[in-house]
């Protein structure tokens with residue numbers, strides 16, 4: 001991978017912020033966009049925009065085709081069997097809520113159990129917590145082991161006939177841990193439970209094969225994988241989608257409406273009420289093609305190298321505390337940390353002054369913060385356009401932070 | 410901008426060695442507040458003597474700006490009348506909002522004047538004023 005050349009594809013990466021070249025290390029929050037994505041969206045509006053699935057004229061055909069091509073690109077990207085299993089949503093959060101308000105709403109009963117991991121983002125925790133509360137069901141939380149990896153033994157001991165649903169992040173947005181989803185799924189299925197895989201962090205970075213993972217639901221967000229904001233997707237097995245009631249209703253999701261009856265549209269349109277975000281889908285397709293052109297194995301290999309380097313260099317900073325696995329083979333390019341006696345917001349501001357963008361706060365993962373006994377963490381997260389030199393800049397700035405705060409009380 | 414402007418020595422000093430930190434036995438007023446997004450937390454306790462603030466203590470958790478601001482604020486208002494306290498708070502808010510203010514009234518609190526150049530951090534510095542406001546409202 002020629003990173004210097006790749007960086008030129010991303011206009012924002014050449015920005016100067018606070019008199020320094022931008023070092024963008026908040027990729028777990030959202031990623032920057034290559035020119036091909038920006039152009040795909042601009043071209044839509046310059047050349048063929050129209051509503052989808054409605055018009056009889058050429059522009060409508062073109063927009064509809066582009067929208068559906070995106071669905072096919074996504075199908076290929078996650079290796080789903082059919083485009084009927086790909087529902088466009090606003091983001092991963094909406095996709096999880098779709099499951100919660102339809103399938104889970106109809107399935108979960110009083111006394112049932114939902115199992116999630118302590119590493120979940122609020123978006124794969126709060127909807128289940130709410131549902132359980134409403135139904136009189138229970139949410140059980142799988143702890144993580146001291147090295148920040150998934151506790152398989154604890155999980156096995158929690159699974160029972162009561163378990164109806166297992167929610168698991170494929171990659172943690174704090175620890176970066178890559179969870180053993182295939183094994184988790186196979187155990188859940190033996191217990192008779194369905195599995196929701198939160199792929200918001202994994203899809204951008206590692207090869208996804210929903211057939212191989214054998215999960216029932218998989219969700220992702222376009223903006224975390226070079227795509228525009230406002231577009232995400234739900235993958236669900238066809239059998240589930242067929243049995244599920246619609247989520248939102250109105251236009252697009254019906255086949256026929258008479259004075260006394262409504263017939264829902266076929267899959268996946270039954271779950272796409274209203275004019276969809278075709279602009280987002282078209283941008284996402286350009287993002288997927290860009291990722292495929294780099295080669296997802298190449299991306300994974302390069303990011304692993306960056307992560308190993310990041311871990312090695314950051315561990316040299318005096319007073320740093322790194323959370324999650326420190327073995328680069330067990331995680332993606334996310335490094336959460338704190339510095340003794342310095343709050344993560346102060347770290348964030350000092351790094352900002354050096355042109356470095358990182359995240360500070362609870363990362364929408366407060367159960368995990370509680371588990372670690374902290375209220376906030378700083379987090380550097382990488383993508384394939386980051387470089388070892390940028391990690392060096394980060395490490396230098398962390399050392400400077402330490403100096404600025406002088407002796408630690 | 411230089412970082413030393415924002416993280417002045419006095420701010421770091423008050424962060425690492427806060428003044429008036431802890432609890433009092435019989436506070437006349439108590440209040441607390443937080444910035445949910447960043448997790449800064451603050452509790453304040455006040456004890457009045459007629460029109461004066463006889464004593465003030467705080468506890469909290471958070472960044473250097475939120476905690477040093479609380480420490481500096483307690484120093485600024487201890488022993489002051491309620492009217493003087495309100496005057497200090499008004500000037501403090503003006504400073505954080507980027508308006509002109511009277512540095513003589515603020516004293517050491519002026520150390521936080523550069524926070525306004527970092528809009529994301531203004532919330533941190535404002536927390537102590539908001540919590541103090543609440544506590545003062547409990548004074549009949």
Ligand SMILES: Cc1ncc(COP(=O)(O)O)c(C=O)c1O
Nearest residue numbers: 091092093121123173200201221
């Ligand atoms: C693991 C994980 N799940 C879900 C989400 C939610 O993504 P979105 O806000 O795009 O719905 C995020 C985003 O931060 C995430 O990191």
